[in-house]
Amino acid sequence: MKLTDSKKDQFRRLARDQGYRSRSAFKLKQINQSYRILNKGDCIVDIGCAPGGWMQIALHEVGTKGKVIGVDIKKIEPLSNTFNIQGNIEDEHVTDNILKISNSCVDVVLSDLSPNVSGNWELDHARQIDLTRNALRLSNIVLKKRGKAVFKVFQGDMLNELVVELKKKFKKVILTKPNASRQVSSEIYLICLDYNPI
Template identity: 40%
Template sequence: MTKPPSNTRGLYQHLRTAEGRSNASQRWLTRQLNDPYVRMAREAGWRSRAAFKLIQLDEKFHLLKPGQRIVDLGAAPGGWTQVSVARTGERGKVVGLDLLEMDVIAGATLLQGDFQEEADEKRVLEALAGPADLVLSDMAPNTTGHASTDHLRIIGLAELALDFALRVLTPGGAFVAKLFQGGAQNEMQALMKSRFTKVRYAKPEASRKDSSELYVVATGFKG
């Protein structure tokens, strides 16, 4: 099940004490306590609620297949890497790369490094033992609260991830990246349309309603 149960009414929980917490911290903790996807992720053993976003994107676009080579950029804490391992099976090769150190995920190769560094890109390709079938990026910069600034910053990050994908993907491969709704991605979209056969956008059910995030899904890499 990738959607929360409909009978969540009346389950809202309040923090027992707000002592020592900022208002922002209180709001975040309350939201976490009452987020059905947080509970579902905990029950299913996913490291983050974001796992359901990839599951729902996969159900819509059929991205993950047995035996694929997959790169998960900005992988920590590992929810997307876990889903990728589960859906590619024993023959798949999944590499998670992040600036942060990550706890071991069975079936995945986890690397600590920067995807913009040539040496780390080489490490990824060596771990895959070939080009990638799918490059995933759920990365987002720290938000400022200023929508236009945050939009430009995440577009810049997504463009860097796209540059990486264009170097490591095999023909026919796919690229998925998080964006914020805005409109500054025209140049990036034009590049993707020239290098992939299909470029589509989606907001998974697991994305919070008040979030401006959406995902670009580019398939059929032309090489």
């Protein structure tokens, strides 16, 4: 067995033992431990939420006074005390629903969006960056001033340009790779702080 597979297995086992729907849950958990993105009472929008691992972490962190809104093309098993919107993030009804449910006050946008991967690194990178741009467009509509965002991206040629775009909207943009993310994976997470819409 390869080392990378053993790390994947380790987090898969942990997720099963601790009742998380995905091993990705540990990535958000580690990001939150380092950067305190999620706080009690926050309203969180989780884009690309299926099967719901990140939503479970978010729900725990925001507590009963907070709100968690998950969006995905795929249907998810209902998760108590959360809202779910099934749809493509490019669709207007998705944005409208988020605004309605959140009362136009979103504290944090989370995006773990992934395209269907083809195995062609450059193609997958381009598709993923395109998805992230859509997530940023959506954030520009729903996120409150001084809000935060976390965007998963696939590394490659187009990343620098995206970071430049993000820096026009957020005062601070930090690139990080949590321990739960395999080293061989091209994914990296952009922690975006202090949203400034102008």
